[in-house]
Amino acid sequence: MIDLYTWPTPNGHKIHIALEEMGLPYTVHGVNIRTGEQFRPEFLAISPNNRIPAMIDSDGPDGKPISLFESGAMLIYLASKTGKLMPASDRDRYTMLQWLMWQMGGVGPMFGQANHFRAYAKEPQPYPIERYTSESNRLCRVLDKRLAEVPFVAGEYSIADIAIFPWMRGSEKRGVNLADYPNITRWFDAINARPAVQRALKVLADVGTPPPIDDKQRDIMFGKAQFTPR
Numbered sequence: 001m002i003d004l005y006t007w008p009t010p011n012g013h014k015i016h017i018a019l020e021e022m023g024l025p026y027t028v029h030g031v032n033i034r035t036g037e038q039f040r041p042e043f044l045a046i047s048p049n050n051r052i053p054a055m056i057d058s059d060g061p062d063g064k065p066i067s068l069f070e071s072g073a074m075l076i077y078l079a080s081k082t083g084k085l086m087p088a089s090d091r092d093r094y095t096m097l098q099w100l101m102w103q104m105g106g107v108g109p110m111f112g113q114a115n116h117f118r119a120y121a122k123e124p125q126p127y128p129i130e131r132y133t134s135e136s137n138r139l140c141r142v143l144d145k146r147l148a149e150v151p152f153v154a155g156e157y158s159i160a161d162i163a164i165f166p167w168m169r170g171s172e173k174r175g176v177n178l179a180d181y182p183n184i185t186r187w188f189d190a191i192n193a194r195p196a197v198q199r200a201l202k203v204l205a206d207v208g209t210p211p212p213i214d215d216k217q218r219d220i221m222f223g224k225a226q227f228t229p230r
Contacts, residue, residue: 001059002019002026002055002057003027004026004029005053005054005055006028006029006052006053006204007031007204008204011052011053011071013165014053014166015071016200017165017166017196018085019078019200020199020200021162021194021196022078022082022085024081026055030204030207031043031052038052045067046068046069049069049070051070053069054068054074055067055068056068057077071104072163075163079158085159085162096159099153100163107139107143108167111136111139114132114133114135114136114173115174116132118175129175132174136174136175136176137175140171140181141181143181143184144181147186147187151187152187161187165188165192
């Protein structure tokens, strides 16, 4: 059984989708990042970088439990564990891994910064808004070009697609109009229609759309305030 510590964010949804696609049993433990639960000592014990998602697999290597943080590492682990959503040949596997690393080093950070400065900064800051919005669109041009050549980023559907897909949801928040990228739109619609993906997107959906954050929540989320355990 896998205990998943998560929240309905793009990084959280990566693991929700992978687990649903792979058919692995898991138990969800919500970690409310707006109220500072990511700073609780019990969560930091498995995710020292105080970020979701994190997990504990009671049936890890050699049958011993293993805890993991960082969504990319978790995706590789789950694909290796199940033999699913990772190409079998070395050549194809490295193609897949390079696109997974592209998401981890590019799409996640750049989209995240665009979203931060467009939605969460206390005061409008034109330069970072322009900088990260522009970079988000540059990355979309890279992806759209790739998807003009192949149905999925590594040729076949894989954990690389699963890593990228959640960041394309709500893309307008990052200043990206998916209608400008027809190949991404085709790819997005194909993934979004998968039953496992639809199930995954319902994980913790009951927390609803939260209201705008206040200054205290903003400081907690972005590490400017000390969390006080209850």
